[in-house]
Amino acid sequence: MTFHISAPFPGLETTTYLPNPALSDVRKRKNQVDVRRAMDGTMRTYLKTNNDYEFNYTFNLTRAKGLELLEFIHSYFRATWSILDHNGVRWKVNLTNNPWQFISDRAAQPVIEIVGIPLVFEGVQLP
Amino acid sequence: MTVRVTQQIVETLVVIPLVSGSNLDLDISTTVAFAVPVDIVSPVEDSVATAIGITETLIDSGQVDVDINTAIAFDMFAGEPNEVNIKTSIGITNKAFDTAADSLTTSVGFTNETADNFVADSLTTTIGIAEEILADLDGDLSANIKTVLQLNNSTQDIQEQALTTSLVLNSVMIDREFFTDTLSIVLTLVAELVEPPLFDTVSIIDTLTVQVEENIDLTTSIGFRLASVADIGSDTCQYAPQIGTTTGEYAAIPAAPVLGHAILTLSYPVGSPTTSVTLRNPQFGNLDTLTYNRINRQSRGGKLIVFADPDWPKSRRLEFTVPTLNQTQVDDLLAFLAISLGLPITLTDWQNRNFDGVITNEPQIIQVGDCASTANFIFEMLP
Numbered sequence: 001m002t003f004h005i006s007a008p009f010p011g012l013e014t015t016t017y018l019p020n021p022a023l024s025d026v027r028k029r030k031n032q033v034d035v036r037r038a039m040d041g042t043m044r045t046y047l048k049t050n051n052d053y054e055f056n057y058t059f060n061l062t063r064a065k066g067l068e069l070l071e072f073i074h075s076y077f078r079a080t081w082s083i084l085d086h087n088g089v090r091w092k093v094n095l096t097n098n099p100w101q102f103i104s105d106r107a108a109q110p111v112i113e114i115v116g117i118p119l120v121f122e123g124v125q126l127p
Numbered sequence: 128m129t130v131r132v133t134q135q136i137v138e139t140l141v142v143i144p145l146v147s148g149s150n151l152d153l154d155i156s157t158t159v160a161f162a163v164p165v166d167i168v169s170p171v172e173d174s175v176a177t178a179i180g181i182t183e184t185l186i187d188s189g190q191v192d193v194d195i196n197t198a199i200a201f202d203m204f205a206g207e208p209n210e211v212n213i214k215t216s217i218g219i220t221n222k223a224f225d226t227a228a229d230s231l232t233t234s235v236g237f238t239n240e241t242a243d244n245f246v247a248d249s250l251t252t253t254i255g256i257a258e259e260i261l262a263d264l265d266g267d268l269s270a271n272i273k274t275v276l277q278l279n280n281s282t283q284d285i286q287e288q289a290l291t292t293s294l295v296l297n298s299v300m301i302d303r304e305f306f307t308d309t310l311s312i313v314l315t316l317v318a319e320l321v322e323p324p325l326f327d328t329v330s331i332i333d334t335l336t337v338q339v340e341e342n343i344d345l346t347t348s349i350g351f352r353l354a355s356v357a358d359i360g361s362d363t364c365q366y367a368p369q370i371g372t373t374t375g376e377y378a379a380i381p382a383a384p385v386l387g388h389a390i391l392t393l394s395y396p397v398g399s400p401t402t403s404v405t406l407r408n409p410q411f412g413n414l415d416t417l418t419y420n421r422i423n424r425q426s427r428g429g430k431l432i433v434f435a436d437p438d439w440p441k442s443r444r445l446e447f448t449v450p451t452l453n454q455t456q457v458d459d460l461l462a463f464l465a466i467s468l469g470l471p472i473t474l475t476d477w478q479n480r481n482f483d484g485v486i487t488n489e490p491q492i493i494q495v496g497d498c499a500s501t502a503n504f505i506f507e508m509l510p
Contacts, residue, residue, distance in 0.1 A: 002362070002363055007377075008376075008377060011374065012371070013370065013371055013372065013373045013374070013377065014368050014369065014370050014371065014373075014380055015368070015369040015371075016368050016369070017362035017363050017367075017369075018363060019363040019364075030429060048429065049429075050429035051429075052429065052431060062364045062365075063386065063478070064364065064365055064366040064383065064386070065363065065364055065365065065366065066415075067366060067383075067384060068366045068367070068368055068380070068383075070415065070417065071368070071380045071381060072368065072380060073417060074378065074417065074441075075377045075378045075379070075380055076377055077417075077419050077421065077435065078419075078421060078433065078434065078435035078436075078437070079377060080433075094423075094431055094433045095433075096423055096431070096433070098418065098419065098421055098423075099416050099417055099418035099419070100416065100417045101414050101415070101416045102414065102415040102416070103412065103413075103414055103415075104411055104412070104413050104415070105411050105412055106411055107411065112386075112478075113411070115415075122431050123431075
């Protein structure tokens with residue numbers, strides 16, 4: 001399974017295939033829990049629910065694929081994206097981190113170098 | 128995407144004022160149908176409703192026979208599941224002052240002229256046909272309703288009778304592109320009054336309602352091209368975006384750049400350089416940063432809203448560290464910066480790509496050893 005990103009959603013124009021993200025990726029709900037404690041020690045929790053998920057991925061790409069992703073972001077950074085993650089689940093997301101930093105942090109074979117880029121998405125699962 | 132369109136045609140077929148003293152003896156046949164054949168994608172509901180209004184003033188007594196024939200013409204194709212529901216109903220509204228003096232008899236008949244795999248049923252219930260058609264089939268369904276209104280009134284009563292009949296065709300055509308159907312009602316109204324009325328009016332109004340549910344082919348608006356299985360194996364490494372039909376709202380992704388090998392070189396001025404300095408290639412850890420103005424907001428309900436105007440500023444910045452420069456390179460670099468700092472220059476990177484931009488920092492040159500200095504650059508590209 002590869003990682004697909006497509007944009008703009010829903011009238012998809014372009015799709016880029018990425019390798020699966022590095023381990024230590026994060027997925028979490030956007031719920032907020034507010035805990036308050038009264039003077040007598042009674043604890044009360046206030047929950048603000050949100051159906052959105054937030055994803056933190058780091059992709060380690062070849063230089064060529066990194067340039068492709070850079071151009072993809074350049075074209076569609078203001079659009080909603082559709083991603084098919086490494087688990088085969090499709091999501092409608094927005095890219096929420098800014099700026100986007102491509103870090104050429106190490107050499108690799110057979111390509112010249114590996115480019116790492118962290119991406120943060122926020123969105124909902126598509127049926 | 129589904130679009131539902133409702134078309135309604137109302138036409139008054141006949142309005143006949145009757146002359147005092149004459150018998151009502153009418154034979155009206157009419158057909159309500161589409162003026163032209165309509166190609167319908169998966170029709171939801173077609174219906175024909177006919178209202179027969181009989182207004183009688185000072186009628187004595189009599190009998191009104193109404194024959195209503197409904198017919199549906201259809202084309203079905205083999206191998207396609209079809210579901211057709213036909214419901215014919217008749218309603219009679221009697222607003223007579225002397226209701227006890229009226230009587231109503233209705234006889235219902237139904238004829239099925241279709242092939243064997245249709246099921247005939249009484250018209251008092253809905254006829255449902257849900258089956259997979261085994262062979263191409265053209266045919267007709269027809270239904271006859273015979274209604275007899277028996278009027279028996281005193282001469283001083285004012286009568287208002289109304290008959291309504293409706294034919295409803297519910298069609299669920301699955302995987303069909305075109306479905307042509309015609310609904311028709313043939314009315315035969317025969318009224319024989321025992322004693323002539325002083326004034327009668329017979330009006331027949333047909334209402335044809337067509338609800339069309341169209342499935343729009345989404346492939347016309349999606350230019351998304353799926354890669355073949357053979358493509359996918361290398362797509363995660365090579366510059367190979369899958370580009371479909373674009374609307375022009377977003378910038379198109381350019382063709383793959385040609386990457387080569389070169390040594391980091393700075394040239395000034397842009398276009399026709401007169402001064403240049405060649406350094407070493409930077410060490411790993413260099414950054415290529417995109418910074419685009421964009422708004423991220425969350426509504427009170429937590430909904431994420433992202434917006435960016437395409438004209439808002441965008442910047443792309445390269446940050447790199449060039450290590451182990453010898454004293455000559457350091458001197459050349461300082462001389463170059465003296466005339467070009469803050470001005471547009473051309474940078475040739477280690478992959479032989481040229482960028483026009485500005486060095487936005489005063490590079491720090493750190494001597495880390497004998498004949499070994501390190502310089503840090505921030506280079507912002509021109510838009």
